[in-house]
Amino acid sequence: MDILIESFMQFVSIQVILGIVAGVVVGIIGGGLPGISPSMCIALLLPISLYLPAPVAIGLMMGSYQGSMFGGSISAILINTPGTASAAATTIDGYQMALKGQSGKALLMALYASCAGGLIGTVILLAMAKPLSTIALKFGPPEYFGLMLLSLALIAGISGKSLLKGLVSGLLGLFLAVVGMDPILGTRRFTFKNINLADGLQTLSVFIGVFALSEILTQLSESRAQLYKKADPLSVVDNKLSFKEFWGQRMNILKSSIIGALIGVLPGIGGSTACFVAYAEAQRGSKHPEKFGTGILDGIAAPESANNAVAGGALVPLLTLGIPGDVVTAILVGALIAHGIKPGPLLFIEDIGSVYTIYIALFFAVISLFFIGKLGIPVFAKVVKLRKATLLPMIFIICVVGTYSNRSNIFDAMMMIGLGALGFILKKNRFPIAPLVISFVIGAQLEMSLRQSLILSDMSLAIFFTRPIALVLIVTSVVFCYFMVRRNMKAPPSAKEEN
Amino acid sequence: MEKKFADLRSGIVIVLACALIYFWLIPAQIRYRGQAEIGPDFFPRLLVVCGGICGAIIAFQAAMKLKKAGKLTPKALLADPQARVNFKKYARHGIFLGSAILYMVAMQYIGFPAASVIYLAALLLFFGHSKPLVSLALSAVYVAVVYLVFTYAFKISFPKGFLGF
Structure with missing residues (x-):
């Protein structure tokens, strides 16, 4: 209880509140700008976060x-372009409401x-994290290998139509x-006698290069x-949403949020799937399903509550097992490790204060989102109008500064350029870059646990099949992989693109 | 069909790259003394073998589809414009990436602020702005803000040029 209070008290400070507010503002703006994904937004904030407590x-x-999860809905509603993949379903009814002159109501x-x-x-x-971490305490190298294999199996979920291309990626x-x-013997590998590579490729260079720079290169094809063209929002944000209208959506929001959070817990599925599943469920359970797509509140409440609930759900495997469920949480792992917080089961024993800090930060982020969103909707709507010709060069400078600042090393920025080109080539050849x-x-971690397990068992693979938790994890990975591939094969072409 | 040609190309490139890494890069770049059964080259070799197999399957699948469509003959491959990579289409990307490297090299000689103001102004024009003075002004303001925030708030030391900053 003392640790909880101590963690809570950390948030009663102007710096922390400013940090959350800044994050929400950047997230809403980034999410609102088509082409700037939540992962790119967080990757760009990562270098700044390294210098903060x-x-x-x-x-x-x-x-x-x-x-950023909310920000995606702004451009989805105002200019019929989802700012993020998670806001794709919001476009269906949101834009129709905007056409009716109800953009303000839709945004609220x-x-x-x-x-x-x-x-x-x-x-x-809060409910799921602790029990899961208790099980995870029994983990040794074979169990960790099983866990890492499960993370890799999620590649099947995010590979879209071609599992092979996802695998190559x-x-x-x-x-x-x-x-x-080398993590075990300390031998240098693929460093080309360059001292800058002795520590390996910097996480920031990989994230920013593969996501942000490859996106700039993709946009450069236009x-x-x-x-230089300006996006043209439809109408002024001026209409209101009554409490009765909001209250009428309570069950829809509750159901969609639970769907979103549970989908978030499953690694590799993510916000875009959650919002479509919630939308479909809202339509199925509605008394007037024929009105979906014509511009109704139900069609906005369902996907938007689902995609924000994904955030809480996605943190469950991250905190308890140390496995990132999606790209955003993969970047979050980097940020947490940089601050000495190592996600995984031991976190709940050794550093419960950090766990509480994350819970409370998430809670305060939602509260801040409410106030900032309410005050800023008219302002944020204007940012959506920024020309790509202005925005993209500025983002590039931030990419360079971000990668350089990590170690004050220009080599990292040059690596970012190379990795950006690699990301672009992969995208152009339709290889997914999230895997x-x-x-x-x-x-x-995967390499280390595999080699440790094999050393422990004198090169016998039986070690993975004689320990119950490791076996369960490996079998789950295979089953998960099978269902993901089946789902991708059955999905319509649009959903495959979405994946 | 263009996608299948691209897949065939990708598959072949992956297989060749994996062969090159397995037979040349790994022996050249991973040297260790010892008798460890699972040495530092174990995992990279495993990855390269898996990658090579995936690449071969991608190429094979694409080749089968092209064969079915009657496009897997040397004559068809040479005649079909979809089978070739249109490098002209990527000229702007090449210019952008090349200029980015030059910018980073220049930064070490003339300093971050000067190099960035000039480069950002040029980039704004390259991306679609048409007024050089507006681009230069926009660039100067933006770089000044970035420079001040990172230098004073985050204590980052940027490369200094002969101008002293």
Whole structure:
């Protein structure tokens, strides 16, 4: 109880509150700008967070996570372009409401539903995290290997139509993680006698290069005239949402939030799937399903509450097992480790204060989102109008500064350029890049647990099948992989693209 | 069909890259003394073998589909424009990446602020702005804000040029 109070008191400080507010603002703006994903937003904040005290940095990250999830709905509603993949379902009814001149009402519904979803997601995180961590304490190298294999199995979920391409991308991520010192014998690998590579590739160079720079390169394929074009929102944000209208959505929001949080717990599925599942469920359970798609509040409340609830759910495997369920949580792992917080079962024993800090930061991020969203909807709507020709070069400078500041080393920024080009080539050849990032994050741990297990068993693979937890994890990975592949094969073409 | 040609190309490139890494790069870049059964080259070799197999399957699948469509003959491959990579399409990307490297090299000689103001102004024009003075002003203000925030708030030391900052 003392630790909880101590953790709570950390948030009664102006720096932490400013950190959360800044995170929410950056998240909403980033999420609102098409092409700037929540992961890119958090990756860009990562270098800044390294220079901040842990609670401020965690607040910044959580604020950005929640903010970007809501931010995606702004452009989805105003200009029919989802700012993030998670807001894709919001476009269906949101834009129709905007066409009717109800953009303000739609934005407020999105905000309230996002906040409610965020809170419900946090409650689910609180309920599930501790019991899971107790089981995870029994883990040795074979169990960790099983766990890492489960993380890799999620590649099947995010590979879209081609599992093979996802696998190649994942293997490339693991290969990039191999660069630098060997974790067991200390031998240098693929360093080309360059001292800058002795520590391996810097996480920031990989994240920013593969996500942000490859996106800039993709956008560069558009003509100069298209890049200079201004996005044109439809109408002024001026209409209100009554309490009765919001209250009428309570069951829809509750159900969608639970769907979102549970989907968030499952690694590799993510916000985009959650919002479509919640939308479909809301339509199925509605008394007037024929009205969906014509611009109704139900069609906004469901996806928006679901995608914000995903945030709480996605933190469950991250905190308890140390495995990132999606790209955003993969970047969060990097941020937490940089602050000396190592996610995993031991975190609940050795550093419960940090766990509480994360819970409280998530809670405060939702509260901040409510106030900032309410005050800022008219302002944020204007940012959506920024020209790509202005925005993209500025983002590039931040990419360079961000990667350079990590070690004050220009080599890292140059590596970021190379990795950006690699990300672009992969994208152009329709290789998904998310598996690369996830594999890069878990690469070192996967290799170490595999080699330790084999050394322990004198090179016998039986060690993975004679320990119950390891066996369960390996079997789960295979089953998970099978269902994900089946789901991808059955999904319609649009959903495959979404994946 | 363009996608299948791209898949065929990707698959072949992956297989060749994996072979190169397995037979040349790993022996050249991982040297250790010892008798460990699971040495530092164990995991990279495992990855490269798996990657090579995946690449071969991608290439094989694409080749089968192209064969079915009658496009897997040397004549068809040479005649079909979809089978070739249009490098002209990526000229802007090449210019952008090349200029980015030059910018980073220049930064070490003329300092971060000067290099960034010039480079950002040029980038704004490259991306679609048409007024050089507006681009320069926008660039100067933006770089000044970034420089001040990172230097004073986060204590980052940027490369200094002959101008002294």
